[in-house]
Amino acid sequence: MTSIDDVAAALGVSTATVSRALRGLPGVAEETRARVTTTAKRLGYVPSSAASGLASGRTMAMGVLLPAIDRWYFSAVLEGVDRRLRAAGYDLIVFSLGGDGVNRDRVFHRSILRKRIDALLVMCMHLTDEEREAVQQLEYPHIVVGGAVEGVRHVGIDDAQAARDAVEHLIALGHTRIAHMRGGGSFDIDFEVPRQREQAFRQTMADHGLGIREDWSAFGDFTFATSRVSALALLADPADRPTAVFCSSDEMAFGVLRAAAELGIGVPGELSVIGIDDHEFAAPMGLTTIRQDPADQGAYAADLLLGELLRNEPAEYPPSRPHLLVERASTGPAPV
Amino acid sequence: MTSIDDVAAALGVSTATVSRALRGLPGVAEETRARVTTTAKRLGYVPSSAASGLASGRTMAMGVLLPAIDRWYFSAVLEGVDRRLRAAGYDLIVFSLGGDGVNRDRVFHRSILRKRIDALLVMCMHLTDEEREAVQQLEYPHIVVGGAVEGVRHVGIDDAQAARDAVEHLIALGHTRIAHMRGGGSFDIDFEVPRQREQAFRQTMADHGLGIREDWSAFGDFTFATSRVSALALLADPADRPTAVFCSSDEMAFGVLRAAAELGIGVPGELSVIGIDDHEFAAPMGLTTIRQDPADQGAYAADLLLGELLRNEPAEYPPSRPHLLVERASTGPAPV
DNA sequence: ATGAAAGCGCTAACAA
DNA sequence: TTGTTAGCGCTTTCAT
Numbered sequence: 001m002t003s004i005d006d007v008a009a010a011l012g013v014s015t016a017t018v019s020r021a022l023r024g025l026p027g028v029a030e031e032t033r034a035r036v037t038t039t040a041k042r043l044g045y046v047p048s049s050a051a052s053g054l055a056s057g058r059t060m061a062m063g064v065l066l067p068a069i070d071r072w073y074f075s076a077v078l079e080g081v082d083r084r085l086r087a088a089g090y091d092l093i094v095f096s097l098g099g100d101g102v103n104r105d106r107v108f109h110r111s112i113l114r115k116r117i118d119a120l121l122v123m124c125m126h127l128t129d130e131e132r133e134a135v136q137q138l139e140y141p142h143i144v145v146g147g148a149v150e151g152v153r154h155v156g157i158d159d160a161q162a163a164r165d166a167v168e169h170l171i172a173l174g175h176t177r178i179a180h181m182r183g184g185g186s187f188d189i190d191f192e193v194p195r196q197r198e199q200a201f202r203q204t205m206a207d208h209g210l211g212i213r214e215d216w217s218a219f220g221d222f223t224f225a226t227s228r229v230s231a232l233a234l235l236a237d238p239a240d241r242p243t244a245v246f247c248s249s250d251e252m253a254f255g256v257l258r259a260a261a262e263l264g265i266g267v268p269g270e271l272s273v274i275g276i277d278d279h280e281f282a283a284p285m286g287l288t289t290i291r292q293d294p295a296d297q298g299a300y301a302a303d304l305l306l307g308e309l310l311r312n313e314p315a316e317y318p319p320s321r322p323h324l325l326v327e328r329a330s331t332g333p334a335p336v
Numbered sequence: 337m338t339s340i341d342d343v344a345a346a347l348g349v350s351t352a353t354v355s356r357a358l359r360g361l362p363g364v365a366e367e368t369r370a371r372v373t374t375t376a377k378r379l380g381y382v383p384s385s386a387a388s389g390l391a392s393g394r395t396m397a398m399g400v401l402l403p404a405i406d407r408w409y410f411s412a413v414l415e416g417v418d419r420r421l422r423a424a425g426y427d428l429i430v431f432s433l434g435g436d437g438v439n440r441d442r443v444f445h446r447s448i449l450r451k452r453i454d455a456l457l458v459m460c461m462h463l464t465d466e467e468r469e470a471v472q473q474l475e476y477p478h479i480v481v482g483g484a485v486e487g488v489r490h491v492g493i494d495d496a497q498a499a500r501d502a503v504e505h506l507i508a509l510g511h512t513r514i515a516h517m518r519g520g521g522s523f524d525i526d527f528e529v530p531r532q533r534e535q536a537f538r539q540t541m542a543d544h545g546l547g548i549r550e551d552w553s554a555f556g557d558f559t560f561a562t563s564r565v566s567a568l569a570l571l572a573d574p575a576d577r578p579t580a581v582f583c584s585s586d587e588m589a590f591g592v593l594r595a596a597a598e599l600g601i602g603v604p605g606e607l608s609v610i611g612i613d614d615h616e617f618a619a620p621m622g623l624t625t626i627r628q629d630p631a632d633q634g635a636y637a638a639d640l641l642l643g644e645l646l647r648n649e650p651a652e653y654p655p656s657r658p659h660l661l662v663e664r665a666s667t668g669p670a671p672v
Numbered sequence: 673a674t675g676a677a678a679g680c681g682c683t684a685a686c687a688a
Numbered sequence: 689t690t691g692t693t694a695g696c697g698c699t700t701t702c703a704t
Contacts, residue, residue, distance in 0.1 A: 001451070001475075001681095003680095003681055003682085004681065004682065005681080005682095013690075013691085014690065014691045014692075015681085015682075015683090015691090016683080016684080016690075016691065016692080016693095017689085017690060017691075019682070019683065019684090020683095020689095020690090023683095027689060027690085028689070028690085029689060029690090032689080032690085046445065046449045046450050046451070047450065047681080047682075048390070048450065048451045048680085048681055048682070049386075049450045049451060049452045050385075050386045050387075050389035050390040050395065050451060050452075050680080050681080050682090051386075051390050051680070051681035051682035051683085051696090052681080052682050052683070053386035053682090053696090054384070054386040054387050054390050054680090054681080054682070054683090054695095054696045054697065054698085055681075055682040055683040055684075055695080055696055056682080056683055056684080056696085057683090057696075059386065061429070061452075068415065069405075069411050069414045069415045069418060070408075070411040070412045070414065070415040070631075071411075072406075075405050075406040075407075075411040076406045078405045078406065078430070079404065079405045079406040079432065079434060082405060082430065082432045082434060083432075083434055086432070086434070086439045086442070086443065087439060089442070091429055091431075091452060092429065092430045092431075092432075093397070093427055093428065093429050093430075094414070094418065094428045094429075094430050095427075095428075096415065096418045096419075096422070096428075098415060098418060098419055098422065103422045103423060106422070106425070107422065109382065113382045114382050114383065114384065114385045115337070115382070115384045115385060115386060115697095116385045116386075116397075116427060139337075223616075224616065224617050224620050225616070225617075225619060225620040228620045254617070255620060258620060258621065261597065280559075280560065280561075281560050281561075281590070283561060284560050284561040284564045284591060284594060285594065295406075337697095339696095339697055339698085340697065340698060341697080341698095349674075349675085350674065350675045350676075351675090351697085351698075351699090352674075352675060352676080352677095352699080352700080353673085353674055353675075355698070355699060355700090356673095356674090356699095359699095363673060363674080364673070364674085365673060365674090368673080368674085383697080383698070384696085384697055384698070386696080386697080386698085387680090387696070387697035387698035387699085388697080388698050388699070389680090389698085390679095390680045390681065390682085390696085390697080390698070390699090391679080391680055391697075391698040391699040391700075392680085392698080392699055392700085393680080393699095451681095
C-alpha cells in the first residue's frame, strides 16, 4: 500500500504538503497541488481513514442505529441519509439491532462509543433505560428520526396531525362507523409512533362526537399479514361491521384491502380504507393515504448533523416534516 | 476520553498488558485480566477503532456495495449480513450507489479502497468496466451476492433452475399459453439475473414444445407499478390472453394480480400467476412462488468472508443456495 | 506473565 | 508557501 510518504518522497516535498494539497487546504501553490494530485493518482495513493481519523479526530463516518433494516420505513430513511452522506464524503455505518436482543449492548458499547463515527442518527424505537441514557450522553451530535425518544431531539412528521387528517378525511366522507388498525407491538420497532396515532384517532373521533368501539381497535402489528388476519375478523359480520378503517400504516392497509377482497366486500363502495405512509405499493393499489417521505426525513436529519459537525454548534431547526393527504380509490362516501 | 494509558496507569501495569487482557489473548494471569476488565469498565474505557485499526491493520468492519438500500432483496440481504457481522463483532459499512450516478467513483476510490474495511460484499448489479476491474483487483476478500459478475466469485440461487421450476409448475398444471413478466431495465440493479430468468423461461418453453409469443413478453421492471401497467395491456383482450404469467419477481406478480383484479379476471380460475422470491407479502396474498432467502444468502456470504479473514486463505464453497416452490392459491389448472 | 518501545499513516501546530 | 515535528491510541515484537 502506497502511503503519503511515498507520494511525498516521489516529489521531494513534505508529507504535510501532500496532505494539504490533497485535502484542498489553502496555502499550497496551485502548481504544487497539481503535481501532488497527479503523482498521488499515478501511485494509486488512497489515504487511510484509520490514520487520518486517529490524527484528526474525525472519522468521516456517520452511524445509524435501527431496529431492523428490511422494513419499508427504515430502509427508506437509510436511503435518504446515505444520499446526503455520500455527497458530503461521509461513510454510512449501520447498526441494526435486528430482532433478537442478542448483542444489543455490544452494539452500544463496542460500536457506538468506539469513536468509529462522528455523529449518530437513531431510528425511532424502543430503547431500554440504559440505552436511552447512553444515547443521551453521547459526546457527538445525534438525533432521533421518526418518533420521539425522551430526552433526545428528533425529526419526523407530526404523527398526531397525520392521524387526525386521515380520520377527518373519513368523517368528511360521512363515515361514523370507523375502525382502527393499530401498529406497534411485537417488534421493538417503536413505542411513540403507534401510541400517538392511536391517541389521535380516539381524540379525533371524540372531537366529532363519534363513538369508539373497543372491538374495532384491531391489532395489525404494522404488517400486512397480521393486519389481514385481524381484518378478516373485524369485517366478518356483514350486519355489524365498520364502513371505514383507519390504518396506522399502508402495509396494514394492504392487509385490510386483501381481507375485504377475500370477503367480497367492495372498496370503496362498502368499505373505505386509508393508510399512512404512501408506500411504494400505495399508488398502484389505489390506496388513499397520508404521505410521508422517510428519505426526506433521513436526508434532513443527516444534513442537520453534518451542519453541526461543520460549524461545531447545535442547529436550530423545526422538528416536524410535512405530510400530505393523497386521495385515491380506496375511500369514498359512507354507504347509506 | 479515557484511553488505554489511563487504564494502565490506574492499575500500574503496562498498556500492552491492558491490550492483551481486554482482547482475551493468552499470556495474561487470570487475576490480572480480571483487574484490568474491572478497571476498564469502571473508567468507561472503550478502545478506539481508528487506533487499533491503524496499529493492527484490521478495521473490524465489512463493506457492502449495493445499487439501492430500499428494495426488498437488498435490504433483506443486508439484514442477513448484519446479523453475522454483529455476532462476529464486525461493523457494517454500507455503500449505496443510490440511483443517480453521482459520486459513484468517489465511492470506489474514496471509500472502498480506503482501508476502511477488511472485506467487501458486492450486491449483484451493473458495474462499469472500470468498476468491475476495481473490484476484481481488491486486495482483501470480496464476493458477489445474487447474480454473477464476470471475474468475481459469487453466491446466490440457481436462477435458471428457479425460473425453470416456476415455468414447469405452470406447464404441469396444463398451461400452454404462458406469458413472462420480465425484470431488469431502468435500475442499474442487475443484468445477469433478469437475463438468466428470461432465458430459462424460453428454454423451458421450448423444451416442452411450447411456443412463445413476443407480445407476451412484458416488461415489469421488477416493480409493482410498472408490472401492473404492463399486465393491464397484456390481459386486456379476453379473447386472446395468456392463461398463466410467470413473473421474474414477486413484486411484479403483485402487479399482475392487481391488474387481474381490476379487469375482473379470476385467479386462479382464469389466470395463474407465479413469482420468484417469497416476498413478505406473498403468503398473505396467496401467491405461489419460488422461495429464495436473501438473508440466508447474505449471512452465507458474510460467513465466508469472515472465515477467510480468520484463516487467511480462500474458502471452498458451493456458490448456489437453495430455492423452493411454494404452492399457494394463485396457480391452478389451466382453464378448459 | 509482564514491560519497553517502535511503529501504524496521518494531521496539525509551529517554524522557517 | 513549505517543512519539521509531535503526537493520535493502539498493537506487536522483543526483552525481561
